[in-house]
Amino acid sequence: MNSLEIRKLNKSFGALHVSRDVSVSIPEGECHALIGPNGAGKSTLIHQISGVLRSDSGQILLDGQDISNLSVSARVQAGLGRTFQITSVLPSFTVLENLAIAAQAKSGSSMRFFGDASRETALNELAQSTLERVGLAKRAHIRAGDMSHGELRLLELGLALVAKPKFLLLDEPMAGLGRAEGMVLVELLAELRASIPMLLVEHDMDAIFQLAQTVSVLVEGGIVAQGTPDEVRASPAARAAYLGGDAE
Numbered sequence: 587m588n589s590l591e592i593r594k595l596n597k598s599f600g601a602l603h604v605s606r607d608v609s610v611s612i613p614e615g616e617c618h619a620l621i622g623p624n625g626a627g628k629s630t631l632i633h634q635i636s637g638v639l640r641s642d643s644g645q646i647l648l649d650g651q652d653i654s655n656l657s658v659s660a661r662v663q664a665g666l667g668r669t670f671q672i673t674s675v676l677p678s679f680t681v682l683e684n685l686a687i688a689a690q691a692k693s694g695s696s697m698r699f700f701g702d703a704s705r706e707t708a709l710n711e712l713a714q715s716t717l718e719r720v721g722l723a724k725r726a727h728i729r730a731g732d733m734s735h736g737e738l739r740l741l742e743l744g745l746a747l748v749a750k751p752k753f754l755l756l757d758e759p760m761a762g763l764g765r766a767e768g769m770v771l772v773e774l775l776a777e778l779r780a781s782i783p784m785l786l787v788e789h790d791m792d793a794i795f796q797l798a799q800t801v802s803v804l805v806e807g808g809i810v811a812q813g814t815p816d817e818v819r820a821s822p823a824a825r826a827a828y829l830g831g832d833a834e
């Protein structure tokens with residue numbers, strides 16, 4: 587079963603206790619949004635989950651496997667996918683080439699396998715099907731550097747999907763997108779969440795309330811409210827700390 591469970595994660599920077607006993611459980615089929623004011627500790631938590639930062643204590647379980655002590659790349663190998671705020675797209679390669687390169691990298695390809703036709707076919711098929719999955723089939727042969735910002739976001743998601751993740755970490759996927767581009771991405775993520783559960787850090791409340799079945803509100807590193815969007819909207823702690831007038 588695809589799921590992510592984090593149990594009592596803590597992280598301090600010197601005297602600053604940022605993540606405080608954070609626990610979240612995200613089962614199969616679910617998009618969980620993490621929201622909170624600037625400086626609440628959202629990025630820190632994402633970095634702890636992805637492995638960029640080691641937690642001081644707590645556990646991270648992916649499909650029941652404890653990945654708390656794995657490196658970033660070992661977590662990716664274990665099935666933890668993520669989109670990066672710093673793009674991993676190669677701008678002078680086409681969209682399809684970017685996906686094919688990612689597919690090859692994921693497959694652990696090396697020169698000694700070069701020329702294995704069936705293997706190349708499989709990688710090309712994976713690149714092509716991912717291209718279609720993220721709605722970029724018509725843009726296959728465009729240089730990635732010539733794409734719009736919204737298309738780049740779709741390609742970044744495609745690069746994560748090539749690795750066939752069991753779970754996706756999405757760090758502000760809507761950032762910088764216009765309304766139309768944002769809607770395309772929301773629709774795509776809504777389709778994907780049925781097969782790949784996801785944790786979404788996002789400031790765009792419309793996107794959150796369209797996508798997330800459950801929400802955690804993080805304030806000063808601790809979760810002050812957790813539940814469905816409606817429960818969180820109704821939570822006095824969340825309203826006081828974060829949602830304010832938007833919750834009305």
Ligand SMILES: Nc1ncnc2c1ncn2[C@@H]1O[C@H](COP(=O)(O)OP(=O)(O)OP(=O)(O)O)[C@@H](O)[C@H]1O
Nearest residue numbers: 599600602604622623624625626627628629630631
């Ligand atoms: N490497 C670090 N060293 C020291 N303090 C840090 C470090 N990284 C983050 N912090 C501090 O931890 C707190 C939480 O920061 P974090 O970036 O996780 O918040 P955030 O919720 O992601 O904020 P934003 O919404 O603005 O991105 C802040 O007070 C920040 O200054």
